[in-house]
Amino acid sequence: MPSQPSDRTAPATAPGVAAEMWLDYDPVARRLPGMHLGTRTLGAPAGAAVTELHTAGVRCIRLPEAVRLCADAPAHSAHALMLIREATGRGLAVLWDAVCDDGCVARRLYHHLYPPEHVIGAPEGIVTDWRATYFPSKCIFRRGPGFVEVRDRRSGTLELITVDEAGHLDRLEALTEDINAGELPDAVRRDFAGAGLIAEHAGRAWWLPMRVRRWPFPAFTV
Template structure:
């Protein structure tokens, strides 16, 4: 009988980890109580990109995550997968109600501040940087787009605009795979170092995933982002 490789097994465990989510047609959470506005509660698995695109086309504009989500590097698979899902929901301008947790101060580093802000961050205390997450959030804060043979990132998580153009074939291939998340060992060490230093990827639960949101459409004039 053929044996699955450990990395293939890890990836199956990653994509097979589900997230419970409540969906609605309106950005106002209370609108879900109006007949016909709620899509109900679902537990979803698999690739987030195609699923969130389908949800948006179906009319979903608000989502609520049932469980708190850990932000720290030692987060488990469920939390990491939930963060990737929040990234995709944010990219489609779907409002997200969720609660984050942090025990090591990483929430104040602005790594995730381009994601739709949580209702609160448990464990962060009265951290001004965490409060600023809600106050300074806007769509497209850290966004990327793909062109023929390159990817361009525009990042304002730290305030000023940082721009990155990625055109090395190994880096581009890794970015494509890390969009949904990939076992750490499948990404070359040099690529991993370059993208980590640029704050464009994060490692959680033995997997690397890509932080910037995809530019499905520009919410502002391009030069404004």
């Protein structure tokens, strides 16, 4: 049986997020003996924390605390969203609730993430649309020699975005875990925000697309 993940990816200063874990996606299988791994606090970096879970055999996590999506969300919610991004990219099922009361969810910024069970404060149709239109690799990026390519279908049509300016590329890797929004050059912040590639919470900016690790379909269909 896969080993149980540890907490070593979570520095003491990280905005830890509690996550309940199972070794299977299926609700019936999750009730079988040995499938439940308990609850852990997942800290930063989000990518390393989720990679450890995946390596340990975790295939489903539940976040017991609702995650706020709006611009005034605290750093805690931003870290939870980054964990959901990483879990989605790794193919984990994520059981979670979102909170939105300013309409930001209607922009579909987060519709590439594994869909929440409920969106508290939003019309019922929002979560129905999110779940109905979700598919893996909906908004992904890959790094090439001297460029990053983003393939984004959150709007319903494929948008191809190539990032090749040195100033933008310099900040991109740091953005995958979040950085102080004030450290972003104005042009970088404007371009990434205008394309819906970053979100900002609690004075921090972070990268929305998921890192692609392998093409699940022929490239022209993703």
